[in-house]
Amino acid sequence: MTEESAKSRPKFKAPPGTCDTHIHIYGDTARYKEVATSPFPVPDAPVAKYREVMGRLGIERVVIVQPSAYGKDNSCTVDAVAELGDCARGVAVVDVETEDAELERLTRAGIRGARFHMLKGGVVPWESLAPMAPRVHELGWHIQLQMDGRLLPERVALVKSLPGRVVIDHTGKFLEPVTTNHPAFKALLDLVGTGRVWVKLSAPYETSKEGPPHYMDVGRLARGLIAAAPERMLWATNWPHPSAQDRPPDDAGLLDLLVHWAQGEGVARRIFADNPAELYGFAR
Numbered sequence: 536m537t538e539e540s541a542k543s544r545p546k547f548k549a550p551p552g553t554c555d556t557h558i559h560i561y562g563d564t565a566r567y568k569e570v571a572t573s574p575f576p577v578p579d580a581p582v583a584k585y586r587e588v589m590g591r592l593g594i595e596r597v598v599i600v601q602p603s604a605y606g607k608d609n610s611c612t613v614d615a616v617a618e619l620g621d622c623a624r625g626v627a628v629v630d631v632e633t634e635d636a637e638l639e640r641l642t643r644a645g646i647r648g649a650r651f652h653m654l655k656g657g658v659v660p661w662e663s664l665a666p667m668a669p670r671v672h673e674l675g676w677h678i679q680l681q682m683d684g685r686l687l688p689e690r691v692a693l694v695k696s697l698p699g700r701v702v703i704d705h706t707g708k709f710l711e712p713v714t715t716n717h718p719a720f721k722a723l724l725d726l727v728g729t730g731r732v733w734v735k736l737s738a739p740y741e742t743s744k745e746g747p748p749h750y751m752d753v754g755r756l757a758r759g760l761i762a763a764a765p766e767r768m769l770w771a772t773n774w775p776h777p778s779a780q781d782r783p784p785d786d787a788g789l790l791d792l793l794v795h796w797a798q799g800e801g802v803a804r805r806i807f808a809d810n811p812a813e814l815y816g817f818a819r
Contacts, residue, residue, distance in 0.1 A: 542591060545787040547794045549593030552808035554817065557704065557737050557771030558585060559602040560615035570606035574656030577604050580775035582618045588774055592790055596817055598647075600626045600679070602777065603656035607633075609641065616645040624815040626650050626679050629671070630663045642674045647815050648702065653682040665693065672699035677733075677814065684709035687722040700731050700814065702769070705738040706760065712742055712752035715759045727764045733814060734760050736793060736806070737771035740784045748788055749795060757796040761806070765797075768806045769814070 561567070561580040569577050589597065597619065601612045609627040616625040626648035627641050649671045651657070651664055668678055677700035682690070684707035694701055707723045714720070726732040736757045739750035761768055770793045776783040797803040812819045 543785055543787045544591055545593070545790040547791050547800070547803070549595075549790065550804040550808050552596060552812060552817070552819075553592075553594050554596035554598065554770075554808060554811035554815070555589075555592075555594045555772050555774070556598045556769045556811050556815070557600050557735055558597055558774040559777060560585065560599050560611060561602065561604065561775070562611045562614065567605060567611040568608070569604045570608075570658070572606065572656055572658060573604040574654075575604070575777040576780070578775045578777055578780055582615050585774060586619075588772070588786060592772075592786060596622045596624075596811065596815075598624050598626060598771075598811070598815055601628045601650055603652055603658070604777075606658045609646070613641065613644045613646070622817075624817075628652075628659060629667065630659045631666055633667075635670075638670065638674055642676070647675065648677045648679045650679045651681070653680070654708075661693075665696070668697040668699065672697075675816075677702055679704065681705065681708055684723060685711065685713065685719045687719050687726070691722050691725060694726055694732070695729060700733060701726070702733045702735060702814070704735050705741060705773070706734065706736050706753055706757050708738075708742065709756070710742055712744060712756070715755055720756060720759070724759070724763055727760065727767065730767075733767040733769060733810075735769045735771050736760065736796065737769075737789075738773040738776075739789075739792070740776075741773075741778055747784065749792065754792075754796055758798070761797055761802065765802050765805055766810060769810055770806050 616623045625646045627646045679702045681704035739753035743750040794803045
């Protein structure tokens with residue numbers, strides 16, 4: 536029995552087409568080099584280990600997000616998408632210096648989004664967001680944004696000005712969880728109300744003060760977002776949990792948690808499968 540197979544399984548049976556929309560793959564340290572700005576030690580998290588997670592949880596599709604550890608070198612992410620095949624898509628880190636030919640190559644390789652990580656370890660500045668958004672939009676990509684959600688009111692106008700779709704990470708990533716009446720959460724709902732902004736209901740363990748199993752402070756925000764736009768909510772494990780390597784959460788529990796937040800299997804199925812199929816271009 537492997538370490539992975541000994542872990543718990545979800546109580547909820549994942550529906551066909553279930554997609555984990557936010558994971559990171561880390562490869563051979565001799566081949567893929569960690570940048571000096573990496574916010575966390577590189578974990579042992581190759582494709583083979585994630586395949587075991589997929590089998591245990593019933594995940595059929597996945598979105599591999601370029602980790603901060605590799606900066607703007609997307610080779611590990613691209614290689615992982617190729618190894619997993621048609622069930623995988625990727626989100627890359629690009630900036631104004633990235634040439635059009637490289638963007639086109641990444642598109643052919645399965646990349647469907649540009650990551651803007653505006654926290655420790657991020658390598659692309661805010662100034663790159665506005666000029667890059669139209670370039671990647673032309674290729675059918677979306678913008679994936681992670682920031683301290685408490686600062687969203689300052690960025691609402693910028694996000695609204697961007698063409699195409701925007702995906703906001705980790706239930707808004709409020710580094711200190713806020714209430715549903717807080718101006719920053721209202722700003723997130725305002726963005727969702729545009730019809731172009733999606734939210735990943737993921738990684739509650741990174742910000743919750745109330746903790747598992749229900750992470751109720753983050754859960755209240757998740758339920759508010761689901762009520763506002765269930766058709767644009769997404770689910771993810773954030774495997775291999777680079778910020779919580781010492782005490783990683785139970786991935787099976789994170790899958791069941793979404794069902795708890797959705798308050799019904801029908802809405803949960805939409806979030807697990809239908810929504811990511813639309814956003815990332817999987818067959819339905």
